[in-house]
Amino acid sequence: MNVLLIYFLKVITIQAILYLIYILIFHKSGRHSINRFYLIFTLVIGFIIPFMLIPKFQSYQSYQEVEKPIWHELANLTEFSVTEAELLPVERLNQSDFTTELIVLGISLISLLFLMKLIYSHFQLVRLKRQSKEINKNGYRIYCSPVESPFSYFKSIFIPKSLLNSVSFNTIMEHELVHVKKMHSIDRVLMEIILSIFWFHPLLYLFRNRLIETHEFQADAEVIALQQDPIGYQEILFQQINAHKAISYVNYFKLNTVKTRIKMINRTKNLSKWHYLLILPVLALMTFSFANKENAEFIAPLKSDVSDVFEYAINPSENYTPSIFPLQDAEGVKLTASFGNRIHPILKVERFHEGIDLKTYRGNPVLATADGIVIEAGINSEVAWGKIVRIKHGDMYETVYAHLSEVEVSIGDKIKRGDIIGKAGTTGRSTGSHLHYEVKDAADGFLDPLKYILDIDFKLSKNGDQSGELSLRKTDQKLRVILDPGHGGKDSGMKSSALNEKDIVLKVAQKVAENFKESEEIEIILTRDVDKVVSLEERVSNSESSDLFISLHIETHEYKDENSMLAIYNDQNDNASHSKYFSELLAQEMKNENKILKVGYSSGYYVLKNAKCPAVIFSMGYFSNPESEQYLNSEKGMKEIAQELSDAIMAAK
Structure with missing residues (x-):
């Protein structure tokens, strides 16, 4: 429904702009033939432009x-x-939007009623012909009918019996013959069909009125040019002012445009034909604005028909x-x-x-x-x-x-x-x-x-349902945990205004080791207990005989507001489920302390790929955040993080 609504909004916008240009510039130009083409063209192009494809580089x-x-x-x-x-x-028995279907059904039913009315009008004319006396003149059929005003329909002209012997008969006939010769009925029938289908489109009624008006202007101008008697012709128009219109899509001699037609008769042409070329840049701008834009590198195959357009229009949503x-x-x-x-x-x-x-x-x-x-x-x-x-x-x-x-x-x-x-x-x-x-x-x-x-x-x-069955301990012995304070020696890691990364992670690791110094269930092994360089190979060398490997780090963030922790594990090795299990335990522990720890998995990082036991990188925060930097450098912060990590290790035993 959204696609269909957007399409019609585009159509209405395009046609509204073109209609406004017509009213402001071309309506009183006196170029009736060009105006007729303009109205039909702009009406049709408004429906087409939203379907057009233009390249987008x-x-x-x-x-x-x-x-x-x-x-x-x-x-x-x-x-x-x-x-x-x-x-x-x-299984979903009905995925469609019932409201949308109901709206589309209602619009379709009303359109069908208008089309039926249009067909009924045609049969009205057929019946009127049977009630009329037919006269053939120069290949045209003239019907003396029980109507109040003369009108034409394709090659048929209907004349009230009262006009047969009147002095205005020849003038009225010339007027209706112009409608016939110019095939104005084709415009009218096409317009009525479009209006019946898109009856909810408000601008179509304005387009219809202007098109009828232009037909009359064109017929008036040609009759006056032939008879060279504009005053007499205007008097005949006044004589028909009380006539009644009965059928919507035929060309009546009078209609309700007498005053406007008389003004137009007395107006001189004030625009050159070349002025109409000004509409070209407007069309180009609207095409660029409202057409579909495709990447220039994609060229769709040419189609010999417009089936795709109709398929999209029928059921886009x-x-x-x-x-x-x-x-x-x-x-x-x-x-x-x-x-x-x-x-x-x-x-x-x-x-x-x-x-x-x-x-x-x-x-x-x-x-x-x-x-x-x-x-x-x-x-x-x-x-x-x-x-x-x-x-x-x-x-x-x-x-x-x-x-x-x-x-x-x-x-x-x-x-x-x-x-x-x-x-x-x-x-x-x-x-x-x-x-x-x-x-x-x-x-x-x-x-x-x-x-x-x-x-x-x-x-x-919930992962907890499954994770509860996991155990990090390989034997009945102590849970053996390797704590790896990142960096060290010449490699200071991330730098802060006070301590560097290598210093803080070492202090946290030492505090965790101190927490379990007397434990009979958990053994903590540090990859370094002083400020020294330790190779990546050395860091994971004892992991095969251990139950858990935790590498401690601190990071920086491009956004200073970021203030969270990270737990990263490798999802591509045999220990992925156990590594994930501990990451979640750590996340839950931080959550209990109103802290945010985000869990993620990665196929990178040497220590995660090469550890022979469940392994996690624990990033304790960001130096880029002023509050986090102050907290990480504080004794309180290091002690709390060490305790929270210790609690997670205890939960994993």
Whole structure:
């Protein structure tokens, strides 16, 4: 419904601008033949321009932010919520909007009634012909009829019997013959058909009135040019002033325009034909403003018909609105990254995620979620998406399917909802097999794709239900935890106005070790207990005989307001579930203390990839935030963080 509404708003705007130009400039120009063409042309072009396609010289990079990494170890970090969503297919008997259907049905019924009325008017004329006396004159049929005012309909002219012997008969006949010769009835019938279908379009009634008026101006001008008696012709017009109009789409001699017609008769032409060329830049501007804009690099194949246009006009909201789940097999699919703010995959900072990530197996068929045309297919290296498919759905929506293992469509292909367009994979910068799916609106930008999935429900399955069965302890002995204070020696890490990263993380690690000094259940091993350089290999060398590895760090953020913590684990190794389990325990512990800790997974970082036990990088905050910097440098802050980390370790034993 939104697409249809936008289309008609564009149509009304275009036609309103062109109509206003006509009234202000061309209406009283005296160029009746050109004005007739102008009215018909602008009426029709208003319906066509919103369907037109014009090139837009803009790459997709214009709205995809490309940034350079700032860490020496690049990794693709993806944030997930503590409660991961499990997708369950459900049957929906009716996905359509009942209100929309009701409105469309009501409009259609009224249009049908107007069309029936139009057909009835035609039969009225047929019946009138049977009641009239027919006279053939120069190939034209003249009917002496029981009507009050003369009118013409195609090659038939209807004259009141009272006018047959009047002195104005020849003049009136000349007037009606102009209507016949100029085929004004074609304009009128076409106008009435359009008005019957689009009866709710307010400007059409104004266009009809101006078109009728122009027909009369044209006929008046030609009769006066033939008879050279404008005064006598105006007197005849006054004689017909009380005549009655009965049928909507025929050309009456008088109508209700006598005063306007007399003014026009006495007006001289004040505009050159060349003035009408001024409308060309206006048309160009409106085409650029209201037509569909396609990327210049995509050239759609030429069509020999306009079936696509009619198909879109008939049912745009149903066919061109994304509404189904983008994967054929929904079983086991997990929502691993939702729409909105999340940790940036390169900068490790909070960024806006413009779609959703659906974790699934490699090869799961990917489906087009609405009808449309493929405008990009293949490898996209600009945003590290690997193999992608981008589909344009009419004039409003656009969808993206990224990290595909296979692409099964080509640029220019017409796609139907439910068609297979590729297969899920892990191409591009990706930590595992999944589908990145986006929905974009031409006016509002990126939208939450979950709101456009109508055939799948999302059931939350709390990780705690599963994680409760996990245990980090390998044996019945003590829980062996390696604490790795990052950096050291010449490598100071991030710098603050007081202590550096290497100093603070060492102090926190020492405090945690002190907390468990007398523990019979937990053993803490420090990779360094003094300020010295320790290689990455040395840091993980004892992990095989340990139960948990925790690397301590502090970061900076480009936004000074950011004040949260991070827990990062590797989701690609055998210890992924246990690493994730501890990350969530740590997040829950921080939450209990009214602190924010964001959990994410990554396939990067040496210590995460090479540790032989569950491993987590714990970033304790940001030096870039003044409050966080002060807290991290304070004895109170280091003591509290050490205690919270100790509590999480206790919960994991």
